[in-house]
Amino acid sequence: MTVMAVPDSAMTASPKSAAIAVQDLVVAYQPGKPVLKGISLEIADSSVTAIIGPSGTGKSTLIRSINRLVTPTSGSILFDGQDLAKLRGAELRAARRKIGMVFQEYNLVERLSVMENVLTGRLGVTPVWRVWLRKFPREDIARAFDLLAQVGLDGYATQRADALSGGQRQRVGIARALMQDPRLLLADEPTSSLDPKTSVEIMELMTGLARARSVPLIVNMHQVDLARRFADRIVGMADGQIIFDGPPDALATEHLQQIYGGEGWLT
Amino acid sequence: MANVSSASGPRDLRAAGLSMSWTARIGWLLLVAYVLYATSILDFSFDRFVVGLENAADLIGRMFPPLFSRADLRDLMYRGLMESLQIAVLSSAFGIILSLPVGVLAARNLMPGWVTWPARGLIMLCRSFHPIIVAILFVKGVGFGALAGILALIVASIGFIAKLFAEAIEEISLKQVEAVRASGANFMNVLIFAVLPQVNARFIGFATYQLDSNLRNSTMVGIVGGGGIGGTLLSAFGRFDYDYVCAILIAIIAMIMVGELISQRLRALFL
Numbered sequence: 001m002t003v004m005a006v007p008d009s010a011m012t013a014s015p016k017s018a019a020i021a022v023q024d025l026v027v028a029y030q031p032g033k034p035v036l037k038g039i040s041l042e043i044a045d046s047s048v049t050a051i052i053g054p055s056g057t058g059k060s061t062l063i064r065s066i067n068r069l070v071t072p073t074s075g076s077i078l079f080d081g082q083d084l085a086k087l088r089g090a091e092l093r094a095a096r097r098k099i100g101m102v103f104q105e106y107n108l109v110e111r112l113s114v115m116e117n118v119l120t121g122r123l124g125v126t127p128v129w130r131v132w133l134r135k136f137p138r139e140d141i142a143r144a145f146d147l148l149a150q151v152g153l154d155g156y157a158t159q160r161a162d163a164l165s166g167g168q169r170q171r172v173g174i175a176r177a178l179m180q181d182p183r184l185l186l187a188d189e190p191t192s193s194l195d196p197k198t199s200v201e202i203m204e205l206m207t208g209l210a211r212a213r214s215v216p217l218i219v220n221m222h223q224v225d226l227a228r229r230f231a232d233r234i235v236g237m238a239d240g241q242i243i244f245d246g247p248p249d250a251l252a253t254e255h256l257q258q259i260y261g262g263e264g265w266l267t
Numbered sequence: 268m269a270n271v272s273s274a275s276g277p278r279d280l281r282a283a284g285l286s287m288s289w290t291a292r293i294g295w296l297l298l299v300a301y302v303l304y305a306t307s308i309l310d311f312s313f314d315r316f317v318v319g320l321e322n323a324a325d326l327i328g329r330m331f332p333p334l335f336s337r338a339d340l341r342d343l344m345y346r347g348l349m350e351s352l353q354i355a356v357l358s359s360a361f362g363i364i365l366s367l368p369v370g371v372l373a374a375r376n377l378m379p380g381w382v383t384w385p386a387r388g389l390i391m392l393c394r395s396f397h398p399i400i401v402a403i404l405f406v407k408g409v410g411f412g413a414l415a416g417i418l419a420l421i422v423a424s425i426g427f428i429a430k431l432f433a434e435a436i437e438e439i440s441l442k443q444v445e446a447v448r449a450s451g452a453n454f455m456n457v458l459i460f461a462v463l464p465q466v467n468a469r470f471i472g473f474a475t476y477q478l479d480s481n482l483r484n485s486t487m488v489g490i491v492g493g494g495g496i497g498g499t500l501l502s503a504f505g506r507f508d509y510d511y512v513c514a515i516l517i518a519i520i521a522m523i524m525v526g527e528l529i530s531q532r533l534r535a536l537f538l
C-alpha cells in the first residue's frame with residue numbers, strides 16, 4: 001500500500017479529464033510566511049474529494065483561493081480553460097458563477113427569506129433592476145422551489161433565514177449553491193457548526209446531490225470518519241502542504257499521525 | 268507612579284484601579300476653575316437671574332390669552348406652518364435619497380480609501396455647521412425664501428443620516444456579503460441583496476428621526492429668512508405681539524406632535 005506523498009511530480013499526467021487543476025499554488029497573507037506552500041492538485045470530474053488536516057493548515061485558504069475569495073500569491077488554478085488565479089473584474093465574476101460554495105457558518109443573509117437566499121445563486125446573471133424589485137424570472141423561482149424540495153425544505157420558502165435551525169440553514173446554503181447550476185462545488189467545513197447526526201445528514205445530502213449532477217465536490221472537513229464515509233478521495237494536508245492523497249481505504253493510522261501529529265488522540 | 272506591587276495601605280486602592288488617577292483629578296480641577304472664571308467674565312450673577320425671572324413672568328403674562336381670533340393672522344400662521352411642513356418633507360426626501368449613496372461610499376468595509384475619504388469629508392463638512400449657519404449661507408446664496416431653508420436642511424440631513432448609515436454598514440456581517448459575492452454577483456447586486464437587508468431597519472430609523480428633526484428645524488430656518496413659520500414668529504416678537512407669539516408656539520407644538528405620530532406610523536409601515 002503505497003500512497004504517494006509528494007504531489008508535485010506525479011500530478012502532470014492527464015490534465016484533460018480534470019475538472020480543475022491547481023498548480024504550485026502559494027498563498028501568503030504576510031510576505032515570507034506562506035500559508036500554502038506550493039499545492040498541486042487535480043480534481044477529476046464527478047468525484048467527492050475531502051481535504052482533511054489540522055486547523056490553521058490552509059484547508060480553507062486552498063478552497064477559498066479556487067473561487068478567489070482569497071488572492072493567490074503565485075501558482076495557477078486551471079478551470080474551464082481559464083487560470084482562475086489571474087482573473088479580475090467581470091471575468092472573475094463570470095467564473096465564480098460556475099462555482100458554488102457552501103460555508104461553515106452557512107453565511108445566509110439572515111434578514112432575507114429562504115426563497116431570496118436561494119435566488120442569491122442567480123444574482124450573477126440577474127439584472128440589477130430585477131434584483132431591486134425582486135422580479136426574478138419565473139423559471140428561476142420554479143427551480144428554487146424545486147431545489148428547496150430536494151434539500152427537504154418544502155414549505156419553508158417564505159420563512160426568514162434567521163428563523164431556521166443550523167441544519168436547515170445549511171440545507172438552504174446547499175440549495176443556494178446548486179441554484180448557480182455550478183460546474184464545481186466547494187464546501188468549507190460545512191458540518192463543523194452542526195451536531196453529529198445533522199452532520200451526517202448534510203454530508204449525505206450534499207454528496208448525493210453533487211453525484212446526481214456529476215458535479216465535482218471539494219469539501220474541507222475536520223471529521224476524519226465523515227471524510228472516509230463520504231469521499232472518493234482524501235487529501236491530507238499539514239503545514240501548508242499535501243502529505244496524503246488517495247482513496248479512503250488507503251488512509252492509515254500513520255498518515256493520520258503525519259497529518260495531525262502526535263498519537264494519543266488516535267487510541 | 269512608583270513601585271505599586273510593594274506598596275501597602277492606601278496605595279492599594281490605586282493598584283486595584285479604584286482611586287482616581289492624577290490626570291483625571293487635575294482635569295476635574297481645571298473644569299471647576301474654568302466654570303468659575305467664565306461665570307465671573309460673563310456677568311452671570313444671581314441678581315440678574317432674579318430680575319430676569321420677573322421679566323419672564325411679565326412676558327408670559329402678556330402671552331395669555333393666545334390670539335387665535337383674528338382671521339388674517341390665523342391665515343398668515345397657517346401659511347407659515349404649511350411652508351415649514353413642506354420644507355421639512357422636501358428636505359427629508361432629498362436628504363434621505365442623497366444620504367444613501369453618500370453613506371455607502373463612506374463605508375470603509377465596502378469601499379477603498381480613495382472613495383471613503385472624499386465621502387467622509389463631505390459628511391464632516393455637512394456636520395460642521397449648525398443648520399442656522401448653513402441657512403444664513405444659503406439665504407445669501409439663493410435669496411430669501413423656502414428654497415434656502417430646504418437646502419440648509421438637506422445638508423443637515425446628509426450630515427446625520429449618511430454618517431450613521433455608513434457606521435451601520437461598517438458593522439454588518441461580511442460573511443453574508445462574502446457568500447453573495449462568491450455567487451458571482453456584481454457590486455450593485457451584492458449591495459441590494461447582502462448589504463441593504465442588514466442595514467435596512469436602521470436606515471429607516473435614522474430617516475424617520477431626521478424627519479422629526481427637520482420638522483423642528485423647519486420652524487427655525489425662517490428666523491434667518493429661510494422660509495416657514497420662523498419668519499412670522501420673529502416679526503411677531505419684533506412687534507411685541509406676545510399673544511400672537513403664543514398662538515404660533517402652540518401651533519408649532521401641535522405640528523411637531525402630529526409629525527412625530529406620523530413618523531412613528533411611517534416607521535411601522537416600512538419595517
